[in-house]
Amino acid sequence: MAGNTPFVRQDLIERAIGQSEPWDVIVIGGGATGLGTAVDAASRGYSTLLLEASDFGQGTSSRSTKLVHGGVRYLRQGNVSMVIKSLRERGRMLRNASHVVHPREFIVPCYQPGDKLFYGAGLKLYDVLAGKRGIGRSVLLSREEVIAANPSVRTDGLRGGVLYLDGQFDDARYAVNLAKTCVEQGGVVLNYMRVSGLLKSGGRVDGVVARDVHSDAEYSFRARSVVNATGVFADSLRQIDDEAAPSMIRPSQGIHLVLDRSFMDSDVAIMVPKTDDGRVLFGIPWYGRVLLGTTDTAVDTIRAEPRPFEEEIDYLIEHAGRYLRTQPSRRHVRSVFTGLRPLVSKDDHDTKSISRDHVIRVSRSGLVTITGGKWTTYREMAADAVDHAAEVGGLPAAECVTKSLRIHGWTEARGDGRMSIYGSDRPAIERLTSEIRGGNRKIHARLPYTQAEVVWAVRHEMACTVEDVLARRTRSLFLDATACRDIAGGIASIVAEERGMDRDWARRQEKSFLETLANYEVAPVGGDGHDLPQIGGRPTRLRPEKAVASSTEGQLSEK
Known part of the structure; x- marks a missing residue:
């Protein structure tokens, strides 16, 4: 379909309710994975309907570190296959959505003897693994070269550094472009359409019941296959399908602080591969500000609008001062945002070591659940989900075409200035x-x-x-x-x-x-974050006993 296909909610609702035949694929969830799955299915020629309870990308998918990357830390963990896969997908995102995704230079500042050679060797391996999909070679820098590239780096004890390139993007803008791409491929996407139940025939899932959040109208949509792409809420929908379904998700919370550009007045980002507690720290230029992150905190409660813990805020502020010339404080924070990662559970309770790879489960009733993963690998995850959905639904075989599918907004040459996005x-x-x-x-x-x-x-x-x-x-x-x-x-x-x-x-x-x-907003004085009153959506238990409304990317309703 043409790139100017109308993207009007009421028109799309009318298309959805006017569908006389069952949809080939219904996707529940309008985050990165759900939108990617809908684009993949529609571009294969399958009739596709995506339903999102809130807005596209409202939850985790708009609260990332804004990186399209192979994952340097995965090298440290020995997860080479994840790095190779991520670098391959990074190249495709840079090629197919060049208006939203662009290269960004990073410096790893080195303060300890041997750090420059150690990280330099690791990043050379990163270059090798990228192969022809690489976007630039890493370079060892002297102390003076690091300071010239980013004068905001703390100079006390600085021995040099390593320069490398990775990808950066606007995650929410990419999500909207995916939604438009799906419609251009013949699909239907609806935000604020909350799935409130699963339809079954003969013990098989063959549709959903959904309620329009704005009008309160309720609709039933039949489908040959249903994909659960609801992120951290995946278990809740699985347990609507089967009350005995074991939990898959161990959510991890990550926060980011946004500071004025004066704290890092450079276009070169900073990456600290290992702080004193083993976490990765980023300082990244973003829309005239500095994005500082991230944390990795196991949580037992899922909220539609998660809140940062005070100790997370203090951690980022303290560690920023270790690597920047100017120590920020709470009063310098323009904004803080919090996201929940849908990590796939293992016995290890340390969320830094839990798998970021994706997992697909098909229930006895045929509900296809996809969870885990990250933004960079969303396209590959989506292709896997559609392959499973096609098998479950008995759909005619169709090749995935998204490796070279240009995302809505793509232009031959990326323009200049802010509006180029x-x-x-x-x-x-x-x-x-x-x-x-x-x-x-x-x-x-x-x-x-x-x-x-x-x-x-x-x-x-x-x-x-x-x-x-x-x-x-x-x-x-x-x-x-x-x-x-x-x-x-x-x-x-x-x-x-x-x-x-x-x-x-x-x-x-x-x-x-x-x-x-x-x-x-960040309060000027810290406290115990666990005692702060909740201002966003009310808490949702990880294993709701009577959940009757499934969300999507960002919300779950209980009664």
């Missing part, structure tokens, strides 16, 4: 900017986005709420939570006008968004 949509957004009143006006002095981008998000990217606009269509909430507090009411008014909603709706939207925003 929109790729082939950029000219239309620029026209809209000149067509609407105040289109070129920035939404806040500390944010780069314009009112035209807000309108575009609602009209053409299925943004339904203030959070959709400020967290995922733009990255405003991740870049500056306080600025978003200032503009929440104004953005609510724009969204309401575009959607034909009244002032009461806009006020409710503003209130709801401000409740969510509190999870992104």
Whole structure:
């Protein structure tokens, strides 16, 4: 289908309910894995419907470290096969979505004797494993060369470093582009369509019941195969299918802090392969800010809107000061965001050692569950899931074509400047900017986005709420939570006008968004994070006994 296929929610709902035959594949979950699976299925010619309970990428998939990488730490773990697979997929993402994914230089600063040779050798192996898919060779740097490349690095005891290249992207923007790609391939994707049950015939799953979060209308959709791609909530849907299903997921929480660019005024990122407790630390330029992460904390409670623990915030601030010339403090944090990784459980309770590889399970009733993995390998995971779904559903054989499938927005040459992230949509957004009143006006002095981008998000990217606009269509909430507090009411008014909603709706939207925003703000004084009141969605037990509504990427409803 053409790249200008309409992407309007109500039109897609009508297509979904107008389908007379069972869908070949229904995908539950609108994160990286679910969207990738839907794109793969639709591009093979299978009739495909994706249902997401919240917004596309609302959960883990918009809260990554923004890297498309082989995983240097996997080399340290000896997981060479994961590195090779990830580097292969990194190359495909750079080629098929060059408007969203781009190379980024990293420096590993070295302070101990032997570090430069040790990490240099490891990164040379990284180069070799990348082969023809490599994006640049690693280089040993002297102390002076490290300082010249990134003057923000702490110089006390600095002995030199290693320069290497990896990929960087905007995860939420990529997710929206995948959703559009699926529609262009003939599929249907719906956000805010919560699956509330599984349909069965003769003991086999053959469809779902879903409720529109906005209208409260309930629909039944039949399918030849159903894929559970609900991330950290995968066990909950599996246990709706089979109450005796054992848990697969051991969730791990990771947080990131966003600082002003002044703390690392360089386009070269920093990677510390091993802090004193064995974790990896990144400092990465991102949209005029510095992204600092990450943590790896086992959690026993899954929340739709997870909150950072105070000790996680303190850990990142303290360790940033060990490798940056200027020690940041809590008052310097523009935003903090938290994601839950759906790690596949093993006996080892150390989440740093639990598998990041993906796993597929097919239940006795035919429900296909895919979980684990990471953004970089989403395409390969999706292909595996569709292969299983086709077998379960008895679908005609069809080859996977996504190795070379260009993602929505792809252009021959990546443009310059911030707007290049929109790729082939950029000219239309620029026209809209000149067509609407105040289109070129920035939404806040500390944010780069314009009112035209807000309108575009609602009209053409299925943004339904203030959070959709400020967290995922733009990255405003991740870049500056306080600025978003200032503009929440104004953005609510724009969204309401575009959607034909009244002032009461806009006020409710503003209130709801401000409740969510509190999870992104850092208090000036630390405390025991476990005792902080929860402001986001209410906790969800890992093994709900009476879960009747399945989520997707980010939510689960219980009764």
